[in-house]
Structures are given as structure tokens and as C-alpha cells.
Amino acid sequence: MAFKQQVYARYQQLVQDRIDAFRDMISALTEDAQNDAKGSAGDKHETALSMMHLEQEKLNHKLTEIYGQKAILDKIDPMAMHQKIALGSLVEANGMLLFICAALPKINIEGKTVIAVSPQSPLGQKLLGHEVGFSFEIHPTVYTISALC
Numbered sequence: 001m002a003f004k005q006q007v008y009a010r011y012q013q014l015v016q017d018r019i020d021a022f023r024d025m026i027s028a029l030t031e032d033a034q035n036d037a038k039g040s041a042g043d044k045h046e047t048a049l050s051m052m053h054l055e056q057e058k059l060n061h062k063l064t065e066i067y068g069q070k071a072i073l074d075k076i077d078p079m080a081m082h083q084k085i086a087l088g089s090l091v092e093a094n095g096m097l098l099f100i101c102a103a104l105p106k107i108n109i110e111g112k113t114v115i116a117v118s119p120q121s122p123l124g125q126k127l128l129g130h131e132v133g134f135s136f137e138i139h140p141t142v143y144t145i146s147a148l149c
Contacts, residue, residue: 004090004149007099007114008078010107015070022063029056069102076101082148085127087119092147093127100124 001009033052076088085091091098097114104116117124126136127145135144 002078003109003112005078006109007090007097007107008073008076008088010109011099011101011104011116012070012073014104014107015066015073018066019063019070022059022066026056026059026063029059069104072102083131085130085145085148089127090114090149091127091145092149093143093145094141097149098123098127100127 029052033049033056072087078088080088082089085100087100089100091100097112098117099114100119101116103118103121106113106115108114117127119125119128122138123143126138126143130136130145132145132148135142137143
């Protein structure tokens, strides 16, 4: 498997693991609320249910966000080779490997660190549409694209 495909597969797995974890947390909260409803009454009960409901709403919001990240990853063809930087490009700039997809945690593969960059981020916006050799500045740092992997 090519390095870019490994990066893509790792990010797909990371997002799927996060989806599974949040679904499990939401299910556990739902179950706790149902169990609590059977044996409690009064103000403490209402407060506990209210707190569980708020937590469930937060988790649902986060899950929706993660589904958005998955939708972006699903649009990427890890086999595609780009001449210009686009969604799904693996870019080397200033010795860093940047994967243009969604804002996700950095990962390590084969001893190399890969940073996921959202196309909407300042760095992602500067990269999109450019080729190897392009230089640009963000704050005090000058970046030069040295390779498209």
C-alpha cells in the first residue's frame, strides 16, 4: 500500500473510531436516563435527567461534526495523483507532510508525522491550486512546496 493510501486509511479508521466512541457514550447516557427514570422521583431526579439530556445534546453535536469530517474523507480518492494541490493531496512543505482533508489530529506512519489540514484553514487556503515550487508566507514563516506525494 502506498504511503498516501496508508495515511488515508489511518484517518478513515481514526474518524470511524471516534464515531463508534461517541455512539457508545450516547447509548450509555440514554440507558442511564431510562434506568434513572424507573427508580427516582423529585427535584434531584429532574436535575439529573436534565444534566444527562444536556450532555447527550453536546455528544450529538460532536457526533454531527465527526460525520462531517467523515463525509469530507469519503470524497477523497486516495489513488488520485494531483498536479495541483486539491482535496486529498499529500503535500510536503518545509519538511512537513500535510494531508488536505479535514482538521484532524496529526498521525505518525512509518516514523513520519502527517498533519491533516482543512482546506478552509489559512494554510489550506494558501496551498489549494498550487504546484511544487510554490512559496508563500503565513505569519513569519515562509513555506515552500517541495513535493506532492
